[in-house]
Amino acid sequence: MDQIAAMRAFARVVEAGNFTRAADLLDMPKPTVTKLIQQLESHLRTKLLNRTTRRVGVTPDGAAYYERAVALLSDLDELDGSMTRSQATPSGRLRIDVPSSLALYALIPALPDFFARYPDIQLDLGVSDRPVDLLAENVDCAIRGGDLVDPTLIARRIGQVQLTLCAAPGYIQQYGMPQHPRELESGHCVIGYFSARTGRRVAFDVVRGEESYELDLPYFVAVNDSTAYLAAGLAGLGITQSIEPMVLPYIEAGRLVRVLPDWHSAPIVLHVVYAPNRHLSNRLRVFVDWVAELFSTGGAYRRRAASLLMINEPGVSG
Numbered sequence: 001m002d003q004i005a006a007m008r009a010f011a012r013v014v015e016a017g018n019f020t021r022a023a024d025l026l027d028m029p030k031p032t033v034t035k036l037i038q039q040l041e042s043h044l045r046t047k048l049l050n051r052t053t054r055r056v057g058v059t060p061d062g063a064a065y066y067e068r069a070v071a072l073l074s075d076l077d078e079l080d081g082s083m084t085r086s087q088a089t090p091s092g093r094l095r096i097d098v099p100s101s102l103a104l105y106a107l108i109p110a111l112p113d114f115f116a117r118y119p120d121i122q123l124d125l126g127v128s129d130r131p132v133d134l135l136a137e138n139v140d141c142a143i144r145g146g147d148l149v150d151p152t153l154i155a156r157r158i159g160q161v162q163l164t165l166c167a168a169p170g171y172i173q174q175y176g177m178p179q180h181p182r183e184l185e186s187g188h189c190v191i192g193y194f195s196a197r198t199g200r201r202v203a204f205d206v207v208r209g210e211e212s213y214e215l216d217l218p219y220f221v222a223v224n225d226s227t228a229y230l231a232a233g234l235a236g237l238g239i240t241q242s243i244e245p246m247v248l249p250y251i252e253a254g255r256l257v258r259v260l261p262d263w264h265s266a267p268i269v270l271h272v273v274y275a276p277n278r279h280l281s282n283r284l285r286v287f288v289d290w291v292a293e294l295f296s297t298g299g300a301y302r303r304r305a306a307s308l309l310m311i312n313e314p315g316v317s318g
Contacts, residue, residue, distance in 0.1 A: 004076070006040040007069045009033045010048060014066050015135040018056050025138045077281065090283040091120035097134075097142035101226035102161075102270075103127040105245040107143070110294050117290070121283050129225050134275045140284050141274040143291065148271060155271040156288060159295030161243045163265040165206070166256040168236040178260060181206050181213040184239065191238040192222025193229055204241050206263040241265060270295055 012022040013033065023030040041048050048062035058066060098107055103125065115121070126132065132139055134153070148155055175188055184190070184204070194201040201222060204215040220237050223229050226246065233240035234250065239259055250256040272288050274280070280288075 001036075001039040001043060003040070003043070004073075006036040006043075007073060009036040010040055010062075011066060011070050011073065012138075013037060013049065013056055014058050014062070016138075017136060021136070089120055090118050090281075090286050092281070092283050093122040093124060094141075094283055094287055095124045095126065095137075095139045096287070097126040097128075097132045097137075097139050099129050099143065099145060099226060100127055101230070101243055101246045102143060102145070104227065105243075105249075106161075106294070107291070114287070114290050118283070118286055121287070123287075134273070140281075141272050141288065143270060144273055145268040145270050148273065150273075152276060153273040154276050155273045156292065158270050158272050158288075158292040160267040160269045161245060161295070162267050163241050164244045164247055164251075165204075165239060165241050165259040165261075165263070165265075166233065166247050166251060167239045167259050168234055168255065169257055170236040171238065172257060172259075174236070178239075181215060181260065181263060184215055184217055188217070189238045190217045190219050191229060191232045191240050192219040193226075193241075194222050194224050205265050206260065207265065208263045243268065 009022065009026060009028075009032075012025050013019055016022040016025060019030050019033050019037075023033045026033065037049065044061075044065070046061045047059050048065060050057040050059055104127070108125075111123070126137075126139065132142060134140075134142060143158070145161070178184055178188055181204075190204060192201050201216075204213075204217055206213050206215070221232055223232060226242075229240060230242065230246060230250075232238070233242065233247075234255060240247070247256055251258060272291060274284070
């Protein structure tokens with residue numbers, strides 16, 4: 001029995017919750033994974049997993065073994081990496097998950113710089129606003145904004161993005177330009193945004209000096225995807241509160257105009273998160289450092305975002 005291969009197979013089955021998904025993540029046939037687990041249980045003389053028709057659960061012995069196994073595997077990977085890091089450039093595949101707006105208007109426009117530095121790294125980029133299970137979906141790291149809801153994840157703060165109130169010129173022509181947040185509560189409408197994770201609608205919040213307002217405003221439409229949110233804003237369906245990298249090129253092109261420019265919202269803090277048992281490989285380490293540099297360079301990513309204005313045109317007009 002290849003005990004290291006069996007330990008890796010066991011860890012993947014525990015994380016994925018079933019043999020089929022674990023086999024896909026390991027890129028090996030399901031019968032091979034099953035055989036490795038059986039050999040490992042025979043070697044240890046204990047049952048590690050409880051198998052049902054729908055899901056695989058871990059036994060108490062299996063849970064204890066898993067904790068030690070992932071630590072040993074992480075140490076082994078780190079040892080191997082430390083021996084080769086000084087002799088080779090970072091290489092291999094990374095699976096990254098990024099919210100739509102950050103991917104389209106900040107990260108992707110900057111990727112030519114990343115690949116110029118690290119041409120041997122491949123990125124599998126998951127782009128959506130849905131929550132992702134890093135372990136079950138074998139994601140190396142995710143970029144997330146706002147409060148972190150999973151305290152088990154390791155998080156590194158990489159920067160922040162500012163929120164901007166704006167609307168299409170056609171909307172302003174029809175409803176007028178508000179001069180104070182109180183005016184938004186009557187005679188205006190917003191585009192609602194509800195969290196893909198919780199289903200709850202996100203309230204508008206604005207601050208100017210000592211004044212602050214949290215507004216639960218009327219709307220015609222609410223969405224749970226940031227690109228749909230932008231499209232609704234460009235269609236003139238209401239006032240939006242979007243991250244600045246997303247709307248800046250449209251403001252500069254005259255497709256959107258700023259609303260209440262003297263009022264500001266608290267910036268969204270960005271983190272890179274990864275699972276505590278996820279080995280921080282050399283390729284993952286350089287990606288995390290690079291993305292931290294990207295979001296800490298002031299307007300650099302916003303200037304790159306302008307190049308996407310024509311590429312990502314949603315096909316609606318304000």
